[in-house]
Amino acid sequence: MSDAAGSTMVVIGAGHASGEFVTCLRQEGFDGRILVIGAESYLPYQRPPLSKTYLSGEVTIDSLYLKPLSTYQRVNVEFMLNMRVDKIDRAQKCVVLSDGRSVHYDKLAINTGGRVRRLPIPGAEQAEKASNFHYVRTIDDIDRLRRHMEHGRRLVIIGGGYIGLEAAAVATKLGLKVTILEAAPRVLARVTAPELSAFYERVHREAGVDIRTGVGVSGIEFDASNDAVSGIVCADGTKVPADVVIAGIGLIPNTELAEAAGLEVANGIVVDEYSRTSDPDIVACGDCANHPSALYGRVRIESVPNAVEQARAAAAAICGKLKPYTAAPWFWSDQYDLKLQMVGLSQGYEQLVLRGSTAGKSFAAFYLKGGRIIAGDFVNRLQEFMVAKKLVAEQIVVEPQVLADETVPLKTLLQK
Numbered sequence: 001m002s003d004a005a006g007s008t009m010v011v012i013g014a015g016h017a018s019g020e021f022v023t024c025l026r027q028e029g030f031d032g033r034i035l036v037i038g039a040e041s042y043l044p045y046q047r048p049p050l051s052k053t054y055l056s057g058e059v060t061i062d063s064l065y066l067k068p069l070s071t072y073q074r075v076n077v078e079f080m081l082n083m084r085v086d087k088i089d090r091a092q093k094c095v096v097l098s099d100g101r102s103v104h105y106d107k108l109a110i111n112t113g114g115r116v117r118r119l120p121i122p123g124a125e126q127a128e129k130a131s132n133f134h135y136v137r138t139i140d141d142i143d144r145l146r147r148h149m150e151h152g153r154r155l156v157i158i159g160g161g162y163i164g165l166e167a168a169a170v171a172t173k174l175g176l177k178v179t180i181l182e183a184a185p186r187v188l189a190r191v192t193a194p195e196l197s198a199f200y201e202r203v204h205r206e207a208g209v210d211i212r213t214g215v216g217v218s219g220i221e222f223d224a225s226n227d228a229v230s231g232i233v234c235a236d237g238t239k240v241p242a243d244v245v246i247a248g249i250g251l252i253p254n255t256e257l258a259e260a261a262g263l264e265v266a267n268g269i270v271v272d273e274y275s276r277t278s279d280p281d282i283v284a285c286g287d288c289a290n291h292p293s294a295l296y297g298r299v300r301i302e303s304v305p306n307a308v309e310q311a312r313a314a315a316a317a318i319c320g321k322l323k324p325y326t327a328a329p330w331f332w333s334d335q336y337d338l339k340l341q342m343v344g345l346s347q348g349y350e351q352l353v354l355r356g357s358t359a360g361k362s363f364a365a366f367y368l369k370g371g372r373i374i375a376g377d378f379v380n381r382l383q384e385f386m387v388a389k390k391l392v393a394e395q396i397v398v399e400p401q402v403l404a405d406e407t408v409p410l411k412t413l414l415q416k
């Protein structure tokens with residue numbers, strides 16, 4: 001990918017990965033034209049606050065942008081917003097826009113992120129047209145939702161993942177009466193140990209949230225006008241009345257463009273550790289990309305640090321420099337006064353070691369496999385999280401009792 005001088009780089013998607021990618025491209029020395037085509041009407045912005053401080057109204061839209069327009073202008077990055085790419089024509093080396101025009105590329109980045117998984121139940125399509133039914137992915141979604149976040153209203157959240165729990169924390173603080181319906185036997189079941197799930201369920205219940213686990217949803221009820229959702233029907237026949245509904249049941253990666261263009265797609269656009277696809281002129285980064293991790297095999301990760309790291313590797317690769325993405329994945333979640341930070345992927349762990357007690361508001365949980373630390377969750381433990389990023393990256397072998405002993409500073413484990 002070193003033949004980039006003077007060429008045109010087209011970037012599909014103006015999200016987090018792209019915001020990082022385009023400025024890195026200039027830093028790496030790319031001197032051609034850079035054009036970002038984004039379906040939303042905004043410059044690249046941070047999504048994490050959407051279910052946190054932007055939903056609560058603590059921050060304004062201006063603070064969401066990754067960089068001001070002037071930064072992009074200074075490095076000569078062009079944007080075409082409110083515009084979808086409908087097709088990638090690899091033979092002609094162009095992308096076809098939703099208004100029918102074509103744009104030539106020499107190099108292409110597919111940073112298309114993902115879209116919300118829609119509720120797969122009867123009535124969902126009608127609910128999506130109702131003003132009080134919401135998904136949580138974009139600024140526009142939250143601007144719609146916020147108008148309904150009024151004190152005393154009954155909010156039903158379908159899905160007890162991070163986004164659902166964060167929205168529940170915000171809504172509770174704003175005085176709404178919140179019910180969470182989670183189909184799995186516990187919240188956060190896909191990503192944490194039962195001990196962590198139990199901790200978060202307790203915290204939410206103490207705050208007044210009605211958490212119902214093992215409860216699938218099977219239908220939606222509407223008011224007499226048929227314009228607003230009035231309740232959710234559970235698989236066991238229970239009806240939960242609602243003034244507002246949020247569905248947060250996951251994400252589907254936007255891989256269709258890549259697939260139709262003949263690129264390899266398998267739970268994400270398949271890339272290498274430099275974010276290169278099977279086409280030497282095309283990179284892909286972020287939620288839509290599936291990359292090889294030295295620690296965990298092939299993974300597709302939905303997180304800001306992942307989007308940023310992949311974007312950096314891609315920018316370097318386009319400029320002929322090979323800087324592999326090797327960092328352990330990490331993520332965070334803010335709920336009430338709890339900052340949760342996670343590093344690594346815990347799937348397949350054999351032993352959980354707690355450091356501190358889940359009865360309080362500060363503890364760590366380490367996931368071990370074959371005696372090695374493969375992941376860790378940290379609640380209000382910033383310093384230990386920083387050390388743990390290295391412990392996980394190095395997959396350190398530890399004695400569980402040493403790890404659990406809070407009198408032993410974690411950093412001493414690194415020195416071995």
Ligand code: FAD
Nearest residue numbers: 013015016017039047048084085112113286287302303304
């Ligand atoms: P996106 O930021 O989704 O950007 C992709 C863009 O591409 C979108 O704007 C989309 O409209 C556009 N696009 C798609 N197809 C086309 C097309 N054909 N033509 C033109 N444009 C197109 N991560 C964390 O690490 N910590 C958190 O606390 C956290 N909280 C989150 C809270 C919420 C509510 C959400 C929604 C996400 C959160 N995430 C969090 C995840 C994080 O925001 C994503 O991992 C990150 O945004 C991924 O960046 P991306 O560039 O891959 O995708």
